[in-house]
Amino acid sequence: MLIKQLGLIGCGLLGGSFALALKQANCVSRVVGYSRSASSAEKAKALGVIDEAVDSALLAATGSDVVLLAVPVAATASVLASILDAIGPDTLVMDVGSTKGSVVASAQMALGNKIAAFVPAHPIAGREVSGVEHAQATLFDGCNVIITPIKETGAKQFEKAQALWLLIGAAIHHMSPEHHDAIFAASSHTPHLLAFAYINSLANQRLLDQFLAFAGSGFRDTTRVAASDPTMWRDIFLSNKDDVRKQIHLLQQQLNTMDEVIANDDGPKLEQLLTQAQRIRAAWNIS
Amino acid sequence: MLIKQLGLIGCGLLGGSFALALKQANCVSRVVGYSRSASSAEKAKALGVIDEAVDSALLAATGSDVVLLAVPVAATASVLASILDAIGPDTLVMDVGSTKGSVVASAQMALGNKIAAFVPAHPIAGREVSGVEHAQATLFDGCNVIITPIKETGAKQFEKAQALWLLIGAAIHHMSPEHHDAIFAASSHTPHLLAFAYINSLANQRLLDQFLAFAGSGFRDTTRVAASDPTMWRDIFLSNKDDVRKQIHLLQQQLNTMDEVIANDDGPKLEQLLTQAQRIRAAWNIS
Numbered sequence: 001m002l003i004k005q006l007g008l009i010g011c012g013l014l015g016g017s018f019a020l021a022l023k024q025a026n027c028v029s030r031v032v033g034y035s036r037s038a039s040s041a042e043k044a045k046a047l048g049v050i051d052e053a054v055d056s057a058l059l060a061a062t063g064s065d066v067v068l069l070a071v072p073v074a075a076t077a078s079v080l081a082s083i084l085d086a087i088g089p090d091t092l093v094m095d096v097g098s099t100k101g102s103v104v105a106s107a108q109m110a111l112g113n114k115i116a117a118f119v120p121a122h123p124i125a126g127r128e129v130s131g132v133e134h135a136q137a138t139l140f141d142g143c144n145v146i147i148t149p150i151k152e153t154g155a156k157q158f159e160k161a162q163a164l165w166l167l168i169g170a171a172i173h174h175m176s177p178e179h180h181d182a183i184f185a186a187s188s189h190t191p192h193l194l195a196f197a198y199i200n201s202l203a204n205q206r207l208l209d210q211f212l213a214f215a216g217s218g219f220r221d222t223t224r225v226a227a228s229d230p231t232m233w234r235d236i237f238l239s240n241k242d243d244v245r246k247q248i249h250l251l252q253q254q255l256n257t258m259d260e261v262i263a264n265d266d267g268p269k270l271e272q273l274l275t276q277a278q279r280i281r282a283a284w285n286i287s
Numbered sequence: 288m289l290i291k292q293l294g295l296i297g298c299g300l301l302g303g304s305f306a307l308a309l310k311q312a313n314c315v316s317r318v319v320g321y322s323r324s325a326s327s328a329e330k331a332k333a334l335g336v337i338d339e340a341v342d343s344a345l346l347a348a349t350g351s352d353v354v355l356l357a358v359p360v361a362a363t364a365s366v367l368a369s370i371l372d373a374i375g376p377d378t379l380v381m382d383v384g385s386t387k388g389s390v391v392a393s394a395q396m397a398l399g400n401k402i403a404a405f406v407p408a409h410p411i412a413g414r415e416v417s418g419v420e421h422a423q424a425t426l427f428d429g430c431n432v433i434i435t436p437i438k439e440t441g442a443k444q445f446e447k448a449q450a451l452w453l454l455i456g457a458a459i460h461h462m463s464p465e466h467h468d469a470i471f472a473a474s475s476h477t478p479h480l481l482a483f484a485y486i487n488s489l490a491n492q493r494l495l496d497q498f499l500a501f502a503g504s505g506f507r508d509t510t511r512v513a514a515s516d517p518t519m520w521r522d523i524f525l526s527n528k529d530d531v532r533k534q535i536h537l538l539q540q541q542l543n544t545m546d547e548v549i550a551n552d553d554g555p556k557l558e559q560l561l562t563q564a565q566r567i568r569a570a571w572n573i574s
Contacts, residue, residue, distance in 0.1 A: 007340075011481075015565040035418075040508075044498070045351065074554075079553070082450075098380075113369060124501065124503040125503075126504070126505065127504075134447050144501065146501070149545070160540075174505060181500055182494065183494060184501070186489055186494065186498045186503070187489075187498040187499070187501055187502040187503070187506050188505055188506065190485065190488075191338070191485060191505050191506055191509040191510070192505055192509075193542075193545060194481060194485060194509065194542075195509055195564070195568075196545070196560065196561050196564040197538060197542050197544075197545050197564075198477065198478060198481060198538055198541070198546075199563075199564035199566050199567050199568050200541045200560060200563055201534065201537040201538040201540070201541045202473055202474075202537075203563055203564070203567055205473065205537070207469065207470060207473065208567075210470050211470060211473045211474040212474070212567075212571050214411065214433070214460075214470055214471070214474055215474040215475070215571070215573070216411040216412075216413070216431075216474070216475060216573070217414075217473050217573070218413065218415070218478050218479055218511075219473055219475065219478055220573050221508040221509070221511045221512065222478040222479075222481065222482055222508070222509050222510075222511070222512060223509075223568050224508045224562045224568075225505045225508065225509060226567075226568040227565055227568040227569040228450075228565065229565075230429060230558050230561035230562040230565050231558060231560055234554055234557045234558045234561055237549050237557060238549060238554060238557065241549055241550070242553070244549060245546055245549060245550065246486065248542055248545070248546050248549075249546075250442075250489075250492070251484060251485055251488040251542070252326065252486040252539065252542055252543075252546075253485050253488070254295060254484040254485070254487045254488045255480075255535055255538070255539055255542075256539075257481070258293075258480060258484050258524075258535070259532055259535050259536075259539075260536075261526050262525060262528055262531060262532060263528070263532060265525060265528070266524060267361075268522055270521045270524060270525065271517050271518060271521045273483065273487060274483050274517035274520055274521055275517040276486075276487055276490055277482070277483040277484075277486035277487050277490070277513045278483070278513060278514055278515065278516075278517050280486050280490060280495075280499075280513075281482075281486050281510050281511075281513040281514040282514040284499050284502070284510075285365050286502070286503070286504070287429045
């Protein structure tokens with residue numbers, strides 16, 4: 001058995017799916033879970049995602065050889081500080097947060113000389129639904145996982161983290177936390193922000209009900225991610241502030257250009273802009 | 288047989304699907320098609336979408352009791368002017384354009400005292416692919432069609448247009464052209480514009496290839512419509528200029544607000560904004 005005990009801190013979609021995947025791969029003996037909301041932990045236990053629900057993050061980490069943090073990124077520092085005493089020289093502590101720079105900084109501050117235990121990871125496997133009831137053993141099968149080790153990351157922990165993700169079907173990529181955050185600000189955080197902002201731009205208009213009544217498949221797809229968890233995304237936007245703001249500003253420039261081109265009835269320029277975007281998007285396929 | 292001859296002007300996704308649907312419902316004897324690109328008309332004939340390919344819009348309209356215009360909206364005026372001589376007192380001429388104000392103005396100008404023939408229609412059935420090879424007999428089955436009659440619209444033509452859409456499975460809604468354009472600027476045109484602008488905001492960045500390599504399902508869905516036909520959307524944005532620009536400006540205000548709230552690390556306000564959007568989107572279902 002690869003893992004004797006998995007300590008799961010945060011029993012939601014990602015944490016629950018990780019536990020289920022390891023159980024299905026038959027490589028964990030026991031999963032102990034803690035959730036800030038007691039009802040989530042109880043639900044996780046009822047669903048067989050965890051074997052025991054405990055009352056604190058520290059209790060979940062105690063006796064666990066692998067600890068998975070699956071909480072909103074802003075909670076990283078306080079959770080890691082609370083489990084410090086349970087981290088031994090061989091313990092692997094891993095997160096699944098969508099930003100990595102602030103998570104690594106939190107880990108360095110909270111873990112001090114135990115920082116070797118921590119492996120920062122980001123599985124590209126979000127969904128617009130949340131909660132352990134949507135957890136699936138196959139969520140990470142075929143998905144990309146970005147691991148962003150730092151120089152203090154322990155070799156044993158790094159190897160073990162990779163072995164776990166490979167076992168449950170993920171493909172692994174390495175990059176620095178800073179590079180990760182620059183990429184995901186552009187490819188993930190900004191489209192989410194855009195979807196939230198667009199829905200809010202409709203929200204206060206008198207015709208909102210009719211907008212929604214006649215919205216079609218374009219609206220459905222462009223706004224799907226606006227149904228995502230607000231707390232999780234609040235933390236992501238704030239913890240990747242500089243990169244996200246840079247992308248918002250680049251997007252605003254493009255909107256200003258489109259607005260100006262439309263105001264000037266400049267058909268050729270508008271077609272050129274749309275064609276550029278169309279070619280890039282039509283050539284893209286999810287990897 | 289409800290229609291002796293359908294004259295199809297524009298053999299693309301929408302026009303082709305309309306012809307196929309009427310053929311499948313066994314209510315058209317013959318379809319004569321014209322396309323600006325001769326190869327599209329030939330392809331439509333080879334696929335059985337039309338029975339005869341002709342060399343002009345006028346030839347497609349001649350002898351047709353129903354004429355369907357399925358061309359980019361900016362072509363409406365010139366096409367209608369070119370078929371004027373083929374329009375008799377009982378002819379129904381209908382379009383499928385995504386904007387209605389400019390289409391109606393074009394029709395009034397081009398058709399003069401034959402304006403009774405024209406019924407402005409907008410089936411909410413776009414896809415990001417285009418071309419007659421993607422035409423489907425079932426495209427309009429269960430879809431919403433907005434009909435925006437004006438006071439000059441002939442009663443016979445109005446009834447016939449409705450009968451055709453009902454026959455091929457669409458649900459019919461009526462509104463004024465102005466109301467239509469205000470609604471679709473918000474629910475359809477702006478999300479399309481947004482997707483194009485967002486892709487262009489990535490386009491000139493050094494890391495574009497990596498943005499695309501690590502883009503996930505959020506990116507996939509928010510940008511799907513950016514793969515849509517640039518010519519068609521150029522025309523839509525320009526022909527619904529005022530309503531589209533109003534929506535762009537409202538969206539820009541929201542982006543500015545989000546940017547400011549993130550810059551100020553204002554977590555509570557950010558969460559409030561995201562929660563408002565999340566509630567609206569999570570409660571929405573495609574009708």
